[in-house]
Each structure stands twice: as C-alpha cells, then as structure tokens.
Amino acid sequence: MTAVPDPANPASRSAKGEATRQAIVDAALRLFREGGYDRTTMRSIADEAGVSLGNAYYYFGSKEHLVQAFYDQMQVLHAEAAEEVLARETGFAERLGGLLQAWVDVAEPYHAFAGKFFKNAAEPTSPLSPFSTESEPARRASIALFARVLDGSDLKLAPALRSELPELLWLLHMGVVLFWVHDRSEGQRRTRMLVGRVAPLVDKLARLTRLPVVRGVVNDLVDLLADLRKS
Amino acid sequence: MTAVPDPANPASRSAKGEATRQAIVDAALRLFREGGYDRTTMRSIADEAGVSLGNAYYYFGSKEHLVQAFYDQMQVLHAEAAEEVLARETGFAERLGGLLQAWVDVAEPYHAFAGKFFKNAAEPTSPLSPFSTESEPARRASIALFARVLDGSDLKLAPALRSELPELLWLLHMGVVLFWVHDRSEGQRRTRMLVGRVAPLVDKLARLTRLPVVRGVVNDLVDLLADLRKS
C-alpha cells in the first residue's frame, strides 16, 4: 500500500535498527524504574540510549508506546514465573493464587510508576489498552495461562462455564491489577492479602456452580457473555 | 495553620472571586463540549472566560481540576434521574437496572469525550480518580444511591451482606462505566444490553446468598472485605 517505512513492524527492520530500538527500550525501562515515568524525559531516554531525540521518535511514536515494551516484558516474565507455579501446584486454588501472586512479584519493581501506565487502560482509542485489538496477542497469551490453571487442576464445575472461565479469570486478574495500582501499602501487602484469599474464594464459588440451584444464574451469565460477544 | 489563601475552599472566597471562578468553569465546560478535552487549551479557556492564563491557575490548580466540575454536574443529573426511578420501582432488579440505565442516559451526550476524561481519571494519583479522597463526597453520594436501591426493595439476602452490598453495587457500576467507555456501538447499545440483563442476574445471585451452602462463600467474601478495609 504505502511506501513509508514502519519501524514498529519487525519484518521491516534491519539488524542495526533492531539494536538501536532495543537500546532505547532498555534505557527507558531502566530510567522508568529509577526515576518514575514523569520524571523520565524523552530527552534523557535518548541520551541514555546514545541516540538523538528525534531518533527515539523514529522508533517509538510516543512516550506511551514505550509502555508497550513494558507490557511485553511483563508478560514474558509472568509467563516464566507461571511455568514454575503450574508445574508445582495441582489444586485449582493454589494454581490460581500462585499465578496472581507471581504477577505481583514480577510487577513489584514497577509499582511506583505503573499508575501512569494505567491511564492507557481507560483510554479506549489507545492501542495500549488491554482491551484493544493491538494488545490482543498479549491478552490471548495471558488468557491461555488461565486456561492452563483450569486444565491442570482438579476443579469440577458447571460444563457451560469451562470455556468462559479462563476469560473471566483474566478479568479477575485485571481487577487485581487495578487494586494493585491503587495499593499504597508497603510491598503491596494489601494486594498480596487479596490474591491470597480471593483464590480459595473463587475455588469454592466455582465448585458451587454444579449445584442445580446455582445452575440457573450460571447459565444466565454464560448466555449474557455469549450475547455480548455477538453484538 | 497556613496563611496562604486557598481559592479551592469556598469559605475563603469573595463574591468577586466566586464569579470569576464560575466564569472559568462555564468557559471550560463549553469548550470541552465543543472541541473535546485535548483540543481545548488552558489559554483558550482563559480567553473565553476573559481572564489571564495565570489567573485561571489561581482558581484551578490544573486542567484536570476543571474536569471535577464536569463530574459534579453528572453526579447531580444522575441523582435527579435516580430519584424518579426509586420512586417508581419496588423490585430490586428493576431499581438496580433503572439506576444503571439512568446513568447511561445521563452520560450519553458526553460519550465521545468521556474517553479522554477517563484516561486522566484512571490514574491513581489524579484527584479525578473515582477512588481518590478528593472525589470521596461524590463517591459517597453514589454509594448512598445504591443503598437506597436495597432499602426500598423486596430483596432478602444474607444479613452479613447487607452492609457491604451498596459498595459492591457501586463497584459494579464502575465496571459498567468502564464497559461504556469502551463501547463503540451506536447509542451504546451493548452497554444498555449489559445493564438490562446484569440487574436480574445480580438479583438472582443475591437471593441465593441465603442458601446454607452458599453462606460459606458469602461469609468468606464479607470477611475479606472487612480485613481489606482494616489493613
């Protein structure tokens, strides 16, 4: 279609360009961690990476686009930590709690400035929103992790829920992230308390869905989700 | 304590200052509605209000503080619309659904710009965050509305839940708002579908909480909420 180069597309990048790109990401994440998001300027990132200001913008359309790198790295680190948890635990509650806990551990160094990132979650037009089509790969990967929480566990639940639960657990995860972002206790103690106790709670709740009296509500919920997806 | 004047505090404002303040708010809301949040500059607001740029900052610490006026107005409109619903309906599902629906109706004219507003509101350090101490009055008022949804209705539920449910319903409301912000269907059709069907679902679920088998989970949840509040 267009002849304009797209440095965001890996397929059209040279080895040199890729290295420069990586240098900028490394500098940005390091400075973000040390000084926070606001106090880290694009000029300081460019300096630290040894490139000019304009060059940084050649690779990243905006300061927020650098956040995508943060998301990606977080997703990779979480997936690695998750692997260990999923290999170790067999109970549903332990697997779920372990996964959520692992995320808190992985994200801890970035807590101070993660709030700035969260601005993107509510901005519907931003490609950085966790609900956007641009971040669908990362979202799918994350949901797949929660599917494995289910698959490898001993959990019995209403069959209609099986296919929906991974996405619902991902939503729960997003809720935990929201709580975490607003959590000002040291070491995110309150978030850790939340994930430690919400997992057994979800476990109990999920097992209840097999009761005939509860089935009605579960079916309503599943139907609603299906209809929302269609519309 | 301090002798520095605080124009944000109504008690320390003169009639003249109050008029100027109002002129700035009016100009801001008009320009926001016409051109959106980003394209409206503080300079244009000051011009439109007939004051200097610095003077606008004397009354409002930041551009975001001007949006607080927008929220306050929305809260008032919702409370008015809610009054009508609560007077009309007696069933819990109808009262809850009516309240959520009323919000969607009231907010509809601002849907196009709401994304930009909520972007800033989602940041934990922002005074515009629905969880911030600055917006506690508005939050309390909103939660009080949901308490009245309960009080005036025929709902029977686990006693332990009664005091927690209003806040949980407000959380549900926030979830609906998040969905609404991301809803690109015309007239926010999908959000309307969601609120129309989630209310009966919550109704069913709430009634189930009285069953002995479900009580355990409910008590766990209530305990968790209480412990989180304490920590």
Add this chain to the structure above:
DNA sequence: ACCATGTTTTGAACGCGTTCAAGAGATCGT
C-alpha cells in the same frame, strides 16, 4: 561509477500545561 530509492539520524522549532516573581486592588486597624 552513478543515480534512484529507501532507511535512519539529527536538532531546531512548536504548542501546551504549569510556575513564579511582581504588581494591582481590596480591607482594616490606627
């Protein structure tokens, strides 16, 4: 070797939110 075409790099310039030192009015005790 040379041009054409694409890719990467540069830094000056722009617009905006925000700050601040300085001054103009208002109010009040004497």
Add this chain to the structure above:
DNA sequence: ACGATCTCTTGAACGCGTTCAAAACATGGT
C-alpha cells in the same frame, strides 16, 4: 489618611512531548 496585610491578576518563562524538513547513510539497478 496611611501603611500593613490579604486577595487577586498578570504575562513572561520553563520544561516537556512531539513534529518536521533536511541531511546522512545504505542498497540496488544500470
């Protein structure tokens, strides 16, 4: 009337994210 002390107003200046025209560099075809 007159300082003293608040309250209010001003516009220049600053820092930062972002844009852009132009240059440098690379690659490939002839």
